[in-house]
Amino acid sequence: MKLAIKHLKDQLRIYRRKPLSLVLxxxxxxxxxxxxxxxxxxxxxxxxxxxxxxxxxxxxxxxSSDNPSMSFxxxxxxxxxxxxxLLAAPLSIFCAIYLTEYAKRGNKIVKVIRxxxxxxxxxxxxxxxxxxxxFFGTVLGxxxxxxxxxxxxxxxxxxxxxxxxxxxxxxxxDSYREGSYGLGASKLRTVFKIVxxxxxxxxxxxxxxxxxxxxxxxxxxxxxxxxxxxMPGSLLDSSRTLAVHMYISTRDGGMxxxxxxxxxxVILVSIVLVINLLASYxxxxxxxxxxxxx
Amino acid sequence: MRKKAILEKGSKLxxxxxxxxxxxxxxxxxxxxxxxxIPAIRQVGLWExxxxxxxxxNNVPQEFGIFNMIVGSVYVTAGAIVIGVPIGLLGAIYLxxxxxxxxxxxxKxxxxxxxxxxxxxxxxxxMMVIVPFILENFEGNGNSVLAAxxxxxxxxxxxxxxxxxxxxxxxxxxxxxxxLALGATREESAFKVILPAAKSGVVTxxxxxxGRAIGxxxxxxxxxxxxxxxxxxxxxxVRTLTANIVLEMSYASGLxxxxxxxxxxxxxxxxxxxxxxxxxxxxxxxx
Numbered sequence: 001m002k003l004a005i006k007h008l009k010d011q012l013r014i015y016r017r018k019p020l021s022l023v024l025x026x027x028x029x030x031x032x033x034x035x036x037x038x039x040x041x042x043x044x045x046x047x048x049x050x051x052x053x054x055x056x057x058x059x060x061x062x063x064s065s066d067n068p069s070m071s072f073x074x075x076x077x078x079x080x081x082x083x084x085x086l087l088a089a090p091l092s093i094f095c096a097i098y099l100t101e102y103a104k105r106g107n108k109i110v111k112v113i114r115x116x117x118x119x120x121x122x123x124x125x126x127x128x129x130x131x132x133x134x135f136f137g138t139v140l141g142x143x144x145x146x147x148x149x150x151x152x153x154x155x156x157x158x159x160x161x162x163x164x165x166x167x168x169x170x171x172x173x174d175s176y177r178e179g180s181y182g183l184g185a186s187k188l189r190t191v192f193k194i195v196x197x198x199x200x201x202x203x204x205x206x207x208x209x210x211x212x213x214x215x216x217x218x219x220x221x222x223x224x225x226x227x228x229x230x231m232p233g234s235l236l237d238s239s240r241t242l243a244v245h246m247y248i249s250t251r252d253g254g255m256x257x258x259x260x261x262x263x264x265x266v267i268l269v270s271i272v273l274v275i276n277l278l279a280s281y282x283x284x285x286x287x288x289x290x291x292x293x294x
Numbered sequence: 295m296r297k298k299a300i301l302e303k304g305s306k307l308x309x310x311x312x313x314x315x316x317x318x319x320x321x322x323x324x325x326x327x328x329x330x331x332i333p334a335i336r337q338v339g340l341w342e343x344x345x346x347x348x349x350x351x352n353n354v355p356q357e358f359g360i361f362n363m364i365v366g367s368v369y370v371t372a373g374a375i376v377i378g379v380p381i382g383l384l385g386a387i388y389l390x391x392x393x394x395x396x397x398x399x400x401x402k403x404x405x406x407x408x409x410x411x412x413x414x415x416x417x418x419x420x421m422m423v424i425v426p427f428i429l430e431n432f433e434g435n436g437n438s439v440l441a442a443x444x445x446x447x448x449x450x451x452x453x454x455x456x457x458x459x460x461x462x463x464x465x466x467x468x469x470x471x472x473x474l475a476l477g478a479t480r481e482e483s484a485f486k487v488i489l490p491a492a493k494s495g496v497v498t499x500x501x502x503x504x505g506r507a508i509g510x511x512x513x514x515x516x517x518x519x520x521x522x523x524x525x526x527x528x529x530x531x532v533r534t535l536t537a538n539i540v541l542e543m544s545y546a547s548g549l550x551x552x553x554x555x556x557x558x559x560x561x562x563x564x565x566x567x568x569x570x571x572x573x574x575x576x577x578x579x580x581x
Contacts, residue, residue, distance in 0.1 A: 029392075041423075042416065045423060102306055
């Protein structure tokens with residue numbers, strides 16, 4: 001305690017001599033405060049105003065013009081996420097395996113693959129939406145449907161999963177691999193029995209983060225999944241995810257729509273909160289595992 | 295034994311093919327966007343398309359000029375940079391050098407949460423809070439360049455903060471120690487020694503922030519007003535390239551539809567140019 005006070009006194013003396021440094025220090029704190037405040041403000045605003053609209057019939061009830069409920073949107077969101085992940089997760093995990101375990105260093109084609117992944121990461125979601133509507137919707141003839149939407153967002157989350165999977169595979173110590181080879185295991189066996197299980201928390205965290213991205217996506221889905229307000233009967237039906245439902249309700253629904261939007265917002269933000277906490281918990285587990293291994 | 299070798303070879307090939315998928319996806323996206331955009335642009339005329347101020351899909355003859363929207367996109371992106379970069383950069387310096395260890399994980403979590411909040415939430419928040427605030431305190435009806443800039447400024451914060459922080463942390467400790475030994479304060483060392491040394495990472499974060507801001511759609515549509523005019527002040531309504539697509543796509547057909555794809559193509563070219571700039575930047579750093 002005494003030390004802390006002495007430290008504070010020293011710091012104050014420095015600041016008295018160099019007031020500019022004090023100004024800078026205050027600015028740094030102010031910037032971080034603003035960042036955190038805007039986060040709390042956004043989340044707090046949605047929660048404070050939204051929770052009262054979160055009635056059972058609005059969440060679970062059947063959709064009608066009197067009750068713009070979100071039950072069908074919840075179902076659609078879940079189906080869309082599952083289909084998109086079934087497509088994207090294996091593909092991007094295999095891609096990451098190739099990049100980390102098989103490709104030789106400085107390989108030209110690897111550089112091109114990296115460039116392509118980075119490009120995919122930078123493409124705005126509205127451009128994905130246009131592409132999905134042209135290719136999956138029109139060229140392949142799937143129209144506005146869950147399948148069209150799922151394929152579109154699957155491409156969108158590829159770079160997210162590839163990059164994090166690569167990182168967590170790289171963090172698996174080489175001694176694990178050497179041990180496996182030493183026991184006579186083949187490369188394929190080593191990858192699936194040793195490397196992937198050790199990297200699993202990191203991969204899971206990447207997949208979970210991409211769930212967050214899909215759940216929050218709107219621009220890429222409006223023209224691929226469409227915005228029909230009904231429970232989907234098959235993968236070729238159009239429907240709305242929660243985020244699309246929130247947008248359409250805000251745009252067309254007047255006052256009642258606004259209340260729906262608030263309630264949907266509470267659900268969306270809650271999902272994102274849980275997903276982020278879960279993902280960072282898993283990511284922490286990876287770095288913890290790494291130090292264990294060494 | 296032979297069967298095993300085939301399995302090994304085969305799986306390697308399989309992984310390779312999966313890895314090629316992202317290249318294929320980029321090529322497919324480029325092809326289908328431009329194959330639809332180029333005929334439309336040719337029909338309208340490249341110069342008329344880019345420099346025309348009039349967008350009248352319902353007139354006879356139709357007019358498709360996106361000049362106002364290009365300027366609109368540039369305005370709101372510039373606004374987002376003006377708001378987001380100083381706050382984000384200062385925040386990054388705070389996290390990298392001044393943050394007490396005990397609260398660091400909390401702040402880090404908060405920043406990644408800020409990145410995870412969906413754009414529709416930001417848009418809704420902007421519509422309900424920021425737009426009415428501007429309406430009450432300034433001129434105009436609230437839907438404005440300023441509202442869009444504030445929303446986008448908040449949205450690019452996590453990009454700026456996390457990438458800048460990483461590069462600030464990568465600066466060797468000896469730089470800071472040297473500065474402190476010469477009698478600099480912690481703040482002087484952070485701003486005059488560490489920040490310049492981390493310049494390339496900081497610029498990267500800004501370029502990525504620009505990419506995120508210029509491509510953002512839903513949040514902007516909900517707060518920008520979307521009139522096709524050249525805004526004369528930051529309190530005036532503005533329509534961005536992304537907003538143009540999302541507003542009209544649902545009922546467009548024929549040349550109108552293709553002109554909207556072409557709007558997307560222009561946006562796509564912007565993003566590709568940014569990516570190239572980024573590539574040059576990082577390759578320079580490595581050299």
